[in-house]
Amino acid sequence: SRFDEPFRPQYHFSPPSQWMNDPNGMVYFEGEYHLFYQHYPDSNVWGPMHWGHAISEDLVHWEHLPIAIAPDSLGWIFSGSAVFDETNSSGLGTPDNPPLVAIYTYHDPVGAEAGREDFQTQGIAYSTDRGRNWTKYTGNPVLKNPGIRDFRDPKVSRIGDRWIMSLAVKDRIRFYSSGNLLDWTYESDFQPEWAAYGGVWECPDLFTLTTPEGEEKWILFVSINPGGPNGGSATQYFVGDFDGTTFTSESDQVKWLDYGADNYAGVTWSNVPESDGRRLFIGWMSNWAYANVVPTENWRSANTLPRALQLIREGETYLIRSRPVAELEKLRKSASTKEGDSWDIEAELAELLLFPEAGDFRLELGNQAGEKVLLAKKGDQLTFDRSQSGISGFSEAFPALHTAPLNGMEVNELRVFLDRSSVEVFVNQGALVLSEIVFPEQPYSQARLTGFKRNHRVYELTGIW
Ligand code: FRU
Numbered sequence: 001s002r003f004d005e006p007f008r009p010q011y012h013f014s015p016p017s018q019w020m021n022d023p024n025g026m027v028y029f030e031g032e033y034h035l036f037y038q039h040y041p042d043s044n045v046w047g048p049m050h051w052g053h054a055i056s057e058d059l060v061h062w063e064h065l066p067i068a069i070a071p072d073s074l075g076w077i078f079s080g081s082a083v084f085d086e087t088n089s090s091g092l093g094t095p096d097n098p099p100l101v102a103i104y105t106y107h108d109p110v111g112a113e114a115g116r117e118d119f120q121t122q123g124i125a126y127s128t129d130r131g132r133n134w135t136k137y138t139g140n141p142v143l144k145n146p147g148i149r150d151f152r153d154p155k156v157s158r159i160g161d162r163w164i165m166s167l168a169v170k171d172r173i174r175f176y177s178s179g180n181l182l183d184w185t186y187e188s189d190f191q192p193e194w195a196a197y198g199g200v201w202e203c204p205d206l207f208t209l210t211t212p213e214g215e216e217k218w219i220l221f222v223s224i225n226p227g228g229p230n231g232g233s234a235t236q237y238f239v240g241d242f243d244g245t246t247f248t249s250e251s252d253q254v255k256w257l258d259y260g261a262d263n264y265a266g267v268t269w270s271n272v273p274e275s276d277g278r279r280l281f282i283g284w285m286s287n288w289a290y291a292n293v294v295p296t297e298n299w300r301s302a303n304t305l306p307r308a309l310q311l312i313r314e315g316e317t318y319l320i321r322s323r324p325v326a327e328l329e330k331l332r333k334s335a336s337t338k339e340g341d342s343w344d345i346e347a348e349l350a351e352l353l354l355f356p357e358a359g360d361f362r363l364e365l366g367n368q369a370g371e372k373v374l375l376a377k378k379g380d381q382l383t384f385d386r387s388q389s390g391i392s393g394f395s396e397a398f399p400a401l402h403t404a405p406l407n408g409m410e411v412n413e414l415r416v417f418l419d420r421s422s423v424e425v426f427v428n429q430g431a432l433v434l435s436e437i438v439f440p441e442q443p444y445s446q447a448r449l450t451g452f453k454r455n456h457r458v459y460e461l462t463g464i465w
Pocket of ligand 1 (some may be wrong): 021022038049078079105152153202203265
């Protein structure tokens with residue numbers, strides 16, 4: 001039946017069929033979380049990009065809607081963002097019915113093929129019917145290309161009385177400002193010499209989080225491909241200040257949002273009500289090192305679980321903690337307590353809550369076929385080994401041992417989410433996260449643990465489709 005193919009995630013978002021990459025245009029509006037995504041509806045590999053579309057009232061259950069934005073004479077529709085233009089600053093709606101505005105990259109494949117440098121520009125589309133129909137602005141592109149090959153992924157935020165666009169420009173983030181979303185003025189470049197530059201910079205996001213002491217900090221996300229800490233694509237972030245013009249990082253340490261191999265191009269929802277107060281995130285749960293060749297047929301790729309981001313203090317610096325949104329607890333169908341060091345998980349879709357003792361530990365999740373993943377703490381390092389996780393011969397980059405530094409952090413809680421083809425590990429309430437995809441022939445049904453306290457909690461989860 002629908003959404004029941006081998007490896008099809010049962011409680012993660014995935015496209016109805018064919019190819020998906022980055023989440024795009026996430027905006028909350030009138031009770032609905034909108035999620036758009038890079039989509040090629042004619043094939044299960046990357047190609048001419050469209051914006052696929054889905055909505056949710058709870059971030060957990062998704063309704064697929066028709067494709068929102070399709071390629072036109074200016075090019076394919078690459079990644080970008082969406083905002084609620086409450087004051088109708090763009091004039092694209094009316095004061096009584098202000099528009100949702102999507103800002104995205106046009107990628108002109110003809111210009112690219114011809115060897116031009118200026119084939120990526122920014123365009124906009126708008127909706128005045130709660131995101132159901134999208135009309136392209138006739139004055140597109142709204143931001144032309146100055147002659148730089150990588151010039152994309154606009155993320156627009158309302159800051160004070162202006163719109164600020166963060167744009168990925170090859171090896172830097174470039175900020176532009178606008179009063180009306182149509183005319184954009186250059187503000188500044190962010191390109192600190194100590195940041196990670198192992199690949200091209202993509203998919204920025206600029207927003208605030210509050211420290212535990214109540215101080216507001218500015219956060220800048222930058223996805224990079226390749227050059228991630230465990231190979232391929234990953235997301236680095238900066239904590240600092242944005243003065244309306246310029247972003248400054250307050251420390252010169254490279255920080256990674258997720259140490260798993262499979263959380264890329266993630267950004268946050270705009271227009272979430274202040275009464276909610278959360279900064280909500282979702283990422284693409286794959287990696288450019290192998291995304292096009294993973295062993296699924298009529299659909300490819302899923303998103304991470306939605307997460308709420310918070311700032312925590314670790315020693316001298318601030319880190320982002322990512323916690324699964326509380327709405328996910330609705331998926332819990334039954335709960336059981338397991339004793340000892342070896343037990344059956346008994347649920348294909350499961351959430352495990354485990355409490356390590358101080359010191360080193362090992363957690364092996366495996367099946368009857370001998371396929372398994374191994375999460376271990378050794379000294380000051382956490383490792384995730386998926387070299388024997390299941391089907392893995394599709395790419396040399398896939399069957400690897402991934403490592404994450406603990407930087408002195410004691411591990412006292414692990415929350416692990418198992419879906420058909422993913423393992424997400426949240427350490428200490430999301431202070432460290434590993435999101436990993438896997439392709440076992442059967443579900444991991446056996447847990448073997450060393451170095452844990454006695455009582456383990458297992459929740460059986462229900463699917464969302
Ligand atoms: C990131 C990315 C973006 C681009 C999109 C194209 O994964 O490369 O920079 O807009 O994917 O699909």
